[in-house]
Amino acid sequence: MDLKSRRLRSDDCEYVTFRSIFEFIRLVNDHDDVHPDVESIGDRHDRDRVIGECDEGDDSSWRYGDDDNFETYNARWENLDPREDIVDSIKQSFKDAMNSDGLQHLFRQMVSNRKKREFRDDRGRFSIPRALSGNIDMYVSRKKKPTNGFKIGIKLGLNGGNGDSDFVRLITNLTISIMMIEAAGIPVELHILFDSRNMTDKYDRQGISVIAKASSERMNINRMALLGNVGTFRHHVFLGWCYFMSGEIDSGLGSDCNIKYKKDAELLGLDVILGSEFKNNSPEQAFNLLTKQIFNKNDKEISKVDAAA
Numbered sequence: 001m002d003l004k005s006r007r008l009r010s011d012d013c014e015y016v017t018f019r020s021i022f023e024f025i026r027l028v029n030d031h032d033d034v035h036p037d038v039e040s041i042g043d044r045h046d047r048d049r050v051i052g053e054c055d056e057g058d059d060s061s062w063r064y065g066d067d068d069n070f071e072t073y074n075a076r077w078e079n080l081d082p083r084e085d086i087v088d089s090i091k092q093s094f095k096d097a098m099n100s101d102g103l104q105h106l107f108r109q110m111v112s113n114r115k116k117r118e119f120r121d122d123r124g125r126f127s128i129p130r131a132l133s134g135n136i137d138m139y140v141s142r143k144k145k146p147t148n149g150f151k152i153g154i155k156l157g158l159n160g161g162n163g164d165s166d167f168v169r170l171i172t173n174l175t176i177s178i179m180m181i182e183a184a185g186i187p188v189e190l191h192i193l194f195d196s197r198n199m200t201d202k203y204d205r206q207g208i209s210v211i212a213k214a215s216s217e218r219m220n221i222n223r224m225a226l227l228g229n230v231g232t233f234r235h236h237v238f239l240g241w242c243y244f245m246s247g248e249i250d251s252g253l254g255s256d257c258n259i260k261y262k263k264d265a266e267l268l269g270l271d272v273i274l275g276s277e278f279k280n281n282s283p284e285q286a287f288n289l290l291t292k293q294i295f296n297k298n299d300k301e302i303s304k305v306d307a308a309a
Contacts, residue, residue, distance in 0.1 A: 001027055003037040003244060010267050012204040013260070016244045017268075021192065021227065024210045025077055028236050031243045040202070042248030050249070054239050064231040065164030073231040082225030089172045090221050097176050097283050107180055109291075149187035149215025150294055152178075153268060155275035156192045156227065164230045171228030173278045173286040179219045180287055186294065187215040191270060192227060194237040197259070200247025205260065208240050209268055 008015045018024040032055070034041060041047065053063075057070035066083060067073040076082060098104075154174055156167075178188050195207025212227060213219060226232065242249060261273040272293040278286045 001030075001035070003035050006244075008209075008267055009203075010263070013264060013267060014203045014206045014246065015193075015195070015209050015264075015268060016207075016240075018208070018210040021210045021212050021223070024208070024240065025236055028239050028243065031239075034242065035244050038244065039246040040200075040248070041246075047242045047249045050238050051242050054235050061164070063234045065167070065229055067229065067231055070231075070235065073229065073235065076226060076229065080222060080226070082222050083229060086168050086171065086225040086228045087221060089168055090175050090225060093172050093283055094176050094179065097180070097287075100284060107184065149189045150181075150272075151189045151191065151215075151270045152290070153191040153193050153209070153265060153270040153273040154278065155273065156194060156233070162230070162233075167228050167230045167233065170278045171224055173281065173283050175219060175221060175224045176283045177278070177287040177290050178213070181290065181294070182219060189213065189215040191268065193264075193268075193273065194233065194240070195264075196241070199241070199245065199249050202247050205264065206241070206245050206247070208237060208244070 003016070006016050006018070008017060018027070033051070034044075034047065054070075059069035061068055064070065064073045066085065067076070156170065178190060182188055189211065190213040191209050192212045193207055193209050195205055197205055199206050212223065261275070265271065265273045272290075274290065274293070281289070
């Protein structure tokens with residue numbers, strides 16, 4: 001694996017990127033020690049401790065949630081067999097959302113707002129500079145150009161103290177929000193971010209970014225349910241940090257990193273990053289927050305077109 005080509009860095013932040021969650025899982029499984037291109041490892045005590053605990057299975061509900069042990073957890077990824085309670089949580093919450101007057105109102109509002117922005121059939125805004133220059137087309141079109149979808153980054157780990165139920169709630173709210181946004185006709189490219197603060201002295205924030213869903217793909221409930229297992233965070237992501245991240249990893253692995261969303265979004269080429277909003281709110285509140293982000297960005301793009309004209 002060419003680690004250098006996967007790094008994105010700024011003065012205070014480092015991410016290692018992966019094209020899919022399955023690629024990330026496979027590459028972690030293919031390693032058994034720190035990648036040779038990792039820089040400035042320093043004291044390896046905590047790094048080696050985490051690697052050893054994960055390699056040995058460290059059978060505990062803290063690491064693997066309701067799966068209890070590594071064998072059960074690992075078999076889910078090998079067989080693409082998510083926990084039924086997580087799948088049921090997503091399906092039941094989606095059913096409840098479809099019967100919720102509040103969510104239905106938000107959904108209709110979103111469809112209405114999207115049509116106003118995407119499908120204006122008026123001639124646009126009259127441009128004086130174009131008219132004075134003799135341009136035959138004196139109007140600035142208000143229609144948006146086709147895009148590759150809205151790129152959303154979600155900080156799934158949040159911090160090492162979150163338990164199994166927190167991950168289930170977060171992934172449930174996230175899946176419902178994305179499904180409803182795409183049902184409104186807006187394609188979404190979903191990036192899952194696992195990051196941490198103060199893992200090293202060199203960077204304030206470090207993390208792993210994986211694409212969980214391309215804009216051309218439909219939302220896959222089973223895949224999202226696999227991500228909702230705390231074992232993904234405390235086994236594969238912890239190992240990914242130890243194998244691929246530079247600097248001296250300390251015992252603060254997985255500490256809270258809900259800061260500097262805008263700056264990290266620019267580094268990763270994302271439209272928006274969200275985090276605890278999906279864990280600490282209801283599906284209705286999470287959906288509302290995300291739709292506001294989408295249309296705030298859309299309004300800014302329209303303003304830029306008007307200013308340029």
